[in-house]
Amino acid sequence: MDQLVIFDTTLRDGEQSPGATMTGDEKVRIAQQLERLGVDVIEAGFAAASVGDFLAIQRISSLVKESTVCSLSRAVERDIERAGEAIKGAARKRIHTFIATSPIHMEMKLHMTPDQVVERAVKAVKLAREYTDDVEFSAEDASRSDPAFLARICEEAIKAGATTINLPDTVGYAIPELFGQFILDIRTRVPNSDKAIWSVHCHDDLGMATANSLSGVLVGGARQLECTINGLGERAGNCALEEVVMAVKTRPDYFKLETRINTKELVPTSKLVSSVTGFPVQPNKAIVGANAFAHASGIHQDGVIKARQTYEIMRAEDVGWSKDRIVLGKLSGRNAFKQRIQELGIPVTSEVEINEAFLRFKDLADKKSEIFDEDIQSLFAPSGSHPMNNYYGFVSLDQKSETGERPHAKVVMTEGGGEITTEAYGNGPIDAVFKAIEAHVKSGARLDLYSVNAITGTSEAIGDVVVRLSCDGRVVNGVGADPDIIAASAKAYIAALNKLKKADPVNAQIGAVPTP
Numbered sequence: 001m002d003q004l005v006i007f008d009t010t011l012r013d014g015e016q017s018p019g020a021t022m023t024g025d026e027k028v029r030i031a032q033q034l035e036r037l038g039v040d041v042i043e044a045g046f047a048a049a050s051v052g053d054f055l056a057i058q059r060i061s062s063l064v065k066e067s068t069v070c071s072l073s074r075a076v077e078r079d080i081e082r083a084g085e086a087i088k089g090a091a092r093k094r095i096h097t098f099i100a101t102s103p104i105h106m107e108m109k110l111h112m113t114p115d116q117v118v119e120r121a122v123k124a125v126k127l128a129r130e131y132t133d134d135v136e137f138s139a140e141d142a143s144r145s146d147p148a149f150l151a152r153i154c155e156e157a158i159k160a161g162a163t164t165i166n167l168p169d170t171v172g173y174a175i176p177e178l179f180g181q182f183i184l185d186i187r188t189r190v191p192n193s194d195k196a197i198w199s200v201h202c203h204d205d206l207g208m209a210t211a212n213s214l215s216g217v218l219v220g221g222a223r224q225l226e227c228t229i230n231g232l233g234e235r236a237g238n239c240a241l242e243e244v245v246m247a248v249k250t251r252p253d254y255f256k257l258e259t260r261i262n263t264k265e266l267v268p269t270s271k272l273v274s275s276v277t278g279f280p281v282q283p284n285k286a287i288v289g290a291n292a293f294a295h296a297s298g299i300h301q302d303g304v305i306k307a308r309q310t311y312e313i314m315r316a317e318d319v320g321w322s323k324d325r326i327v328l329g330k331l332s333g334r335n336a337f338k339q340r341i342q343e344l345g346i347p348v349t350s351e352v353e354i355n356e357a358f359l360r361f362k363d364l365a366d367k368k369s370e371i372f373d374e375d376i377q378s379l380f381a382p383s384g385s386h387p388m389n390n391y392y393g394f395v396s397l398d399q400k401s402e403t404g405e406r407p408h409a410k411v412v413m414t415e416g417g418g419e420i421t422t423e424a425y426g427n428g429p430i431d432a433v434f435k436a437i438e439a440h441v442k443s444g445a446r447l448d449l450y451s452v453n454a455i456t457g458t459s460e461a462i463g464d465v466v467v468r469l470s471c472d473g474r475v476v477n478g479v480g481a482d483p484d485i486i487a488a489s490a491k492a493y494i495a496a497l498n499k500l501k502k503a504d505p506v507n508a509q510i511g512a513v514p515t516p
């Protein structure tokens with residue numbers, strides 16, 4: 001069977017989803033989980049975008065050993081130099097350089113002629129090869145490009161040293177029946193096509209990213225798929241990694257391909273990305289949604305009881321849904337707790353971290369009779385209550401609401417090294433908490449979204465709150481979890497403020513170099 005290269009771009013294209021901005025620590029955590037998942041390439045970011053992204057790629061490069069670490073760069077000298085520097089320490093490294101090839105992008109965005117675009121692409125690939133032998137070239141908006149021109153630029157990019165050629169459906173315009181044929185057509189036109197691995201990168205604007213990607217593989221002969229966890233990504237998102245991987249695994253008769261993915265890590269990875277970004281996974285999402293393996297109707301339940309394969313084409317445990325063998329509660333000990341952490345694929349680095357989480361677990365178990373996997377995940381989710389080098393931290397909360405009275409909140413929080421108390425009245429309990437925090441922080445941020453999910457199904461569930469703030473054109477999500485949703489809201493707000501603090505506009509500008 002042929003090998004299908006899985007290129008994960010959760011940390012780059014996924015981060016382009018408004019609100020999905022990740023801190024360096026969060027990126028490192030996700031990268032380590034992606035390595036555990038077995039992805040071949042981790043696109044860790046866009047080194048020239050900011051100092052923060054550069055440093056995150058650098059850290060990921062020094063920690064990840066199995067997967068190739070990649071940085072995106074425009075076909076711009078300075079971008080490529082930054083990418084080259086950022087991935088220098090990686091055991092396996094790739095530079096991914098791109099330029100748009102469709103008439104609309106070349107004329108209206110780049111203001112370049114097709115000849116200038118080819119020249120720029122060739123120069124970029126040659127420069128990238130000075131940093132690594134593994135260079136990917138992408139023809140942005142390939143699916144709306146003229147096939148003859150696209151074939152020409154791909155041929156030149158391969159001659160210049162590109163080892164992977166990626167043909168993206170940048171705006172999600174492609175149709176599955178035609179897209180595979182389009183890829184095959186371009187490959188056939190390129191005389192040196194066998195010198196590179198062909199790749200596809202599809203967006204989900206019309207809900208066809210997975211279908212288009214698989215058509216690119218099956219009909220077009222692509223052997224690299226670019227995708228993201230939970231389909232996160234620019235606008236409507238990218239092709240979902242878990243969907244393409246399980247399609248290939250479930251239908252080997254058809255695809256005749258294999259991947260290096262350890263599919264048991266799919267659900268833990270999905271949960272980690274969801275908790276870090278604050279983008280909940282819809283219950284009916286394929287593979288990783290809470291209902292993906294649930295049977296609610298009698299005829300289906302009857303069938304599954306008699307033989308699971310009547311209604312299941314995959315096994316839940318093969319994609320990482322854990323079977324509750326041990327029920328965790330306040331009487332559980334460290335060993336059972338540790339085992340569940342391992343089963344859930346939660347990346348813990350030290351015994352100290354486990355012990356601290358165990359104390360939080362015991363505290364939670366005192367408040368809840370049954371502890372679910374989601375509760376355990378939430379103990380490790382970044383929130384305002386965990387130090388994680390955050391500028392602000394949540395300490396405690398005193399909130400009062402009485403019928404006929406204005407709700408009041410007093411919040412104790414950390415700022416830098418010290419502790420402060422701040423208070424305010426609001427229209428409701430949550431409003432009072434946010435106003436209390438703002439009375440001190442004065443961030444000037446606008447609250448764009450507030451949502452609460454009960455992450456386990458009962459009235460004593462943990463409340464998982466997402467707060468989206470925008471400030472000076474930056475959009476961030478903060479996540480907070482707590483059995484008390486008012487405290488969860490305070491934690492989420494503080495987590496969002498920390499992200500705004502880290503996504504410093506000064507940082508965002510350093511390294512941003514104008515196109516020559």
Ligand SMILES: CC(=O)SCCNC(=O)CCNC(=O)[C@H](O)C(C)(C)COP(=O)(O)OP(=O)(O)OC[C@H]1O[C@@H](n2cnc3c(N)ncnc32)[C@H](O)[C@@H]1OP(=O)(O)O
Pocket residue numbers: 013016046048049050073074075076098099100109110111140170234511512513514515
């Ligand atoms: C399809 C995709 O997903 S592409 C990746 C999108 N991701 C991002 O843009 C995130 C990171 N981006 C950034 O941080 C910034 O846009 C930077 C640092 C790359 C550039 O910032 P700035 O120099 O301020 O330029 P700005 O973003 O306003 O405009 C982009 C410029 O790059 C040019 N450009 C765009 N793509 C390319 C390319 N692939 N190769 C060369 N030039 C390009 C544009 O024509 C424009 O040039 P102009 O300034 O001469 O008009």
Ligand SMILES: CC(C)C(=O)C(=O)O
Pocket residue numbers: 013072098138139140141166168169170171201203
């Ligand atoms: C940079 C490229 C690969 C991209 O993200 C796109 O075209 O969608």
Ligand SMILES: [Mg+2]
Pocket residue numbers: 013168170201203234
């Ligand atoms: Mg994209």
